[in-house]
Amino acid sequence: MNRRLRLIALLMVVMAAAGAAWVFAATRSASPATSALLEIRWHGNGIILQGAVTDAATQQVLVEGATARLGGEANQVVDWLDIAPAALPVPDAASLASLIRLGQEGWHLQRHATDAWLAVQSPNDDRSMQARQLLQRAFGPGVTIRLIPLS
Template sequence: MKKNRPRIIALLMLVLAAAAGIAWAFAAARPALPANGAALEIRWHGNGIILQGAVRDAATQHALVEGATARLGGEADQVVDWLDIAPEALPVADAAALASLIRVGQEGWHLQRRAASGWLAVHSPDDARSAQAGELLQRAFGPDVTIRLVPLP
């Protein structure tokens, strides 16, 4: 047994080095954040809502989580909150409007916000609910952000 100990130790060191290399490769492959802040993404699916990205403050985060919880009839356990609070995050001009958009949203909708633009994938970009969502989205992000409603794939 003592003769194999150096081999076992060397094998364990090799496995640890390989694991560290794989972890580094996955971290390096992660999509880069926009230069002037982190993106924001909201997805309505599977009787749940996913909030992902970054917001500038806890009040905005809280408003979005509350909006999602209200949309789901109080089912807080169906809200996935992966929002980071980061001062460099993209601004939300009106968190209440974004929370209202979350409440209006439907299964399958998908929102992405980037530095100067945002899009919301909806079932029918021309229906009344989508028009209301577009107005809420513009209020939420402000007049300087280009907003597009696109059809779901």
């Protein structure tokens, strides 16, 4: 029985990696005009961080938030964050890390130049309202934050 559980766990890890690779391929083929500058996806028992941040400290805070959300499973965090000084700033990276920890399976965040949207199961529930507040703190008052229902 123990061998069976190990096989199942291995298959789950392989499936999660395949899913992450598929998402990477799908998002990399998107038109640059519609691509988000920063994107976070919660899916397949993992979290994908993609885009650019201004510095290594911000990158580390986000990766640590994702790792904490996954119970310390760092191998389930896919980090495609580039460090680019010209990237949009994240004035409060700790709030964005808190949002990552709060997030649920299926959530999807995209940050653009002047706005950000977060797809959630129920835009009006308490968790989503808390997420909106964290996003506003993370990105600052000049960024419009929208919560949209998952499709």
